Amino acid sequence: MIGMRVITSMTNNRTGLLWRSFMPKRNEIAGALSTDRYSLQVYPSGYFKRFDAEAEFEKWALVEVEDDAAVPDGMEAFHLPGGMYAVFHYTGSSADTRIFNYIFSEWLPASDYVLDDRPHFEVLGEKYRNNDPASEEDIWIPIKPKA
Numbered sequence: 001m002i003g004m005r006v007i008t009s010m011t012n013n014r015t016g017l018l019w020r021s022f023m024p025k026r027n028e029i030a031g032a033l034s035t036d037r038y039s040l041q042v043y044p045s046g047y048f049k050r051f052d053a054e055a056e057f058e059k060w061a062l063v064e065v066e067d068d069a070a071v072p073d074g075m076e077a078f079h080l081p082g083g084m085y086a087v088f089h090y091t092g093s094s095a096d097t098r099i100f101n102y103i104f105s106e107w108l109p110a111s112d113y114v115l116d117d118r119p120h121f122e123v124l125g126e127k128y129r130n131n132d133p134a135s136e137e138d139i140w141i142p143i144k145p146k147a
Helices: 015-028 098-110
Strands: 002-008 037-042 057-063 085-091 113-115 120-124 136-145
Touching: 002 015, 015 037, 015 057, 085 098, 098 113, 098 136
Parallel strands: none
Antiparallel strands: 002 057, 037 057, 037 120, 085 136, 113 136, 120 136
16 A cells, blocks of 8 residues: 555544645556555554543555555555454445444444454545545454454
8 A cells, every 4th residue: 555644633633634635646656456545544552442532643545556566755655464354334424423433332342353453444435525424435443353
């Protein structure tokens, strides 16, 4: 994957800045495997043990590329580690956080899984429209079986 990243938090959300920087340059990436974009978060270990809206994490804007794709100036390569994910197809505004409340407060505790310490991401395909109630995306949450 190739893209750009920022350090952000829930209270100092720099997601808009990241995407405003990335979108005009995304066509500089040769070897893209699709038109999908990936909004990816890398949380520090223990981030979800005690929620803190001020806690910082990495936020990435990415596209998936061929293995030998060149990295344009001002961008970075990112390797997404493999593993098990729970995938949720979501229709609704990206500003509406109820889907994440459902995943973390209802679905995950009732499941046979716990969070795994790997990146979380959303696949923003052709039907994605930022803040549009008819927008569609796939939310990927890293999981592993409960011990």
